[in-house]
Amino acid sequence: MERLESTVLYQRIRNELNRQLVAFFKRTVISDKNTLRIAEVACGSGYASHLLAMEKGVALSIAADINLFDHNQANIDGFKASFILMDIFHPSIQPSSMDLVWNSSSIEEIENPEKAVRSMTRLVRQGGFVFVGVPYKYGIAGYMSRFINRSSRRWLGRVYDQQELRDLLLAADLNIETSFFYLGHIFIGMLGRKC
Numbered sequence: 001m002e003r004l005e006s007t008v009l010y011q012r013i014r015n016e017l018n019r020q021l022v023a024f025f026k027r028t029v030i031s032d033k034n035t036l037r038i039a040e041v042a043c044g045s046g047y048a049s050h051l052l053a054m055e056k057g058v059a060l061s062i063a064a065d066i067n068l069f070d071h072n073q074a075n076i077d078g079f080k081a082s083f084i085l086m087d088i089f090h091p092s093i094q095p096s097s098m099d100l101v102w103n104s105s106s107i108e109e110i111e112n113p114e115k116a117v118r119s120m121t122r123l124v125r126q127g128g129f130v131f132v133g134v135p136y137k138y139g140i141a142g143y144m145s146r147f148i149n150r151s152s153r154r155w156l157g158r159v160y161d162q163q164e165l166r167d168l169l170l171a172a173d174l175n176i177e178t179s180f181f182y183l184g185h186i187f188i189g190m191l192g193r194k195c
Contacts, residue, residue, distance in 0.1 A: 011074065013183070018048035020182045021104055021133070021189070025052065028178060028191055029100055029129055035059040036099040041088050041120055042066070042106035045074035046081055053080035062093065088116050096125045104133035104189065107168075108157030117172040124194045130174055133182070133189035137161040141186050165190050 030036060034057035040049045046063030053061035064086040065071065071083060086092045088103075088110070101120045107113045120130050135141030137159040160168075165188055166176055174192025181188055 014045060014074075015047055017104065017183045017187070018045075018051060021048050021102075022051045022055070024180050024182070024189070025100070025102075025131075026055065030055055030057040032056045034099075037097065038062065038100045038102070039064055039093055039098050039123060040081075040102055041086070041091070041123075042103050042110075042116075044070040044106065045076065046071050046079070046083060047074060047076055048104070049081035050076050050079050053082075062098075064088075064091070064093070089119055091119060091123060093123050095122045098123045098128060099125060100129045100131065102129075102131035102133075104131075105135070105187065107132050108134045108160065113158075113168060114171050117168055117174075121172040121174060121194055126194060128194050129177070129191055130169065130172065130194065131189055131191045132165065132169060133180075133187050134165060135159045136181065136185055136188040137164070139181075139185035139187070160188065162188060162190075 036058050037060045038052055038058055039062040041064050043049055043063040043065045049061045049063035052058050061081040062084055063081045064084040066087050084092060101123045107116055110116045117132060124130055142159040169190055169192040175195050177191045177193050179190045
């Protein structure tokens, strides 16, 4: 799978996914009047954090991951976000200090996703947002998960339907704001608000 992730095609698909996420955040959370503090946890390449850092309503965009492998592999010229080495379960970000904490395409690989989302929620101020994006059970990812071998299934991770993702956010005491299908329904994302 590492060979697949290093291909130009994979990088282009990942970059398109990140552009779609940034457009979603611009529609739902970011405005020119904001000065938001945003953290992408388990960020991989951090490309979306880089794009978010250039948005007018964003004061701080943090890309956080437990290692630098995907970030270094992406080789983003003039990286604009702040990169932090961090474990999602032991964050080095001050609790209740962020306006939006988010992740796309990592929670499904984590052994304890409920604990991960609760950890993300602790980083958000009251009234702030948490976004989680995962492979969609009724899209191509769900279809693939039934036919691929065990090691590829581990790479893909768990696939979720809308109710399972809703339950994950509700278990972290988040109020559901909206859901979002992206990259051709390969992923489903949900935005929750901490109240």
